[in-house]
Amino acid sequence: MKQKKLFRELLLKWHYGENKRAMPWKGEKDAYKVWLSEIILQQTRVEQGWNYYEKFIQQYPTVIQLANAKDEAVFKLWEGLGYYTRCRNLLHTARVVRDNYNGRFPSDYNAILNLKGIGNYTAAAIASFCFNQPYAVVDGNVLRVLSRFFGIENPIDSTEGKKLFSKLAQECLDAAGPGEYNQSIMDFGATVCKPVPVCRQCPLQKNCIAFNTNKVGILPVKEKSIRKKERWFTYFVFSYKDKTFVQQRTAKDIWQNLYEFYLEETLTDPAWNHQKIKHWLHKKNIFPSKETVIIPAKKQVLTHQVIHGYFILIEPKTLPSALKGAWLSKKEIKHKAFPQFIHQFTGKTNLQLQFL
Secondary structure (H helix, E strand, O other), X not given: OHHHHHHHHHHHHHHHHHOOOOOOOOOOOOHHHHHHHHHHHOOOOHHHHHHHHHHHHHHOOOHHHHHOOOHHHHHHHHOOOOOOHXXXXXXXXXXXXXXXOOOOOOOOHXXXXXXXXXXXXXXXXXXXXXXXXXXXXXXXXXXXXXXXXXXXXXXXXXXXXXXXXXXXXXXXXXXXXXXXXXXXXXXXXXXXOOOOOOHHHOOOHHHOHHHHOOOOOOOOOOOOOOOOEEEEEEEEXXXXXXXXXXXXXXXXXXXXXXXXXXXXXXXXXXXXXXXXXXXXXXXXXXXXXOOOEEEXXXXXXXXXXXXXXXXEEEOEXXXXXXXXXXXXXXXXXXXXXXXXXXXXXXXXXXXXXXXX
């Protein structure tokens, strides 16, 4: 218990004396704003999420305004952040708060936890920051700090490890000021006890077991490694009389509800050439008015998947009847949300696609 008390005291001393990490939601007591920032920062770096947070707050200053927004407008604002399930959950929860809680987030931890898209970490953040409730946050930064300082070699992703670290995090918590303590350990992990730490600047160094036993480089320990699924997406970009063919992804897969060009997915690299494309188009009774353009896509690495592929630009002689979707003008497409995989392509071409 002495070691935990010492850890808490040293951490809070650093927080109040040296922690200069600035973020627009830091110190915020409005549960809507804390919730919004935490949802954005799931799977997103602070540097990237910062601008999105400010755009959302400007566009939708309250949870009721977000709840009343059109889905398509919110997805467009979210565009580029990825992991779009977060956006769907964002809208769902905003409407539950509007309809079931009169537009005010519940203050009870368990009630917060029951809201869609909110897990233990986010519930603890909202409960401690906004309602001063004694719930410890446990994320990657927290796990790293605790594992190193206390010299714990149990895998952080094992069942036993999760229980151990959750219990330890709760025991280290400052019950009198849980919000400030949670902020301090999160910031400490993000700025000092990073994956590659700056031990020479660490005020906890003298008492850190990992530092004193030369185990900083091996802690925390992970039991599992993620094997990423490889997928090949070929987008056929059909343009006809100043309109481009798009379709919406409706299946429960990555990028659900976003828009894309005509997609052909294959298990392996299709290694497209002009002869192969000509044969593929002929089977669909599509005849191009000029030679097609083949552009290899920049791969996109997701948490569990790696997306490879191609963009093939085609101008058909007549409107293809085989395509089931929508033919939209540049102005119409501008209001649709597209995945980052497509934006990486459109941002580097001048092939009538700069409107995306």
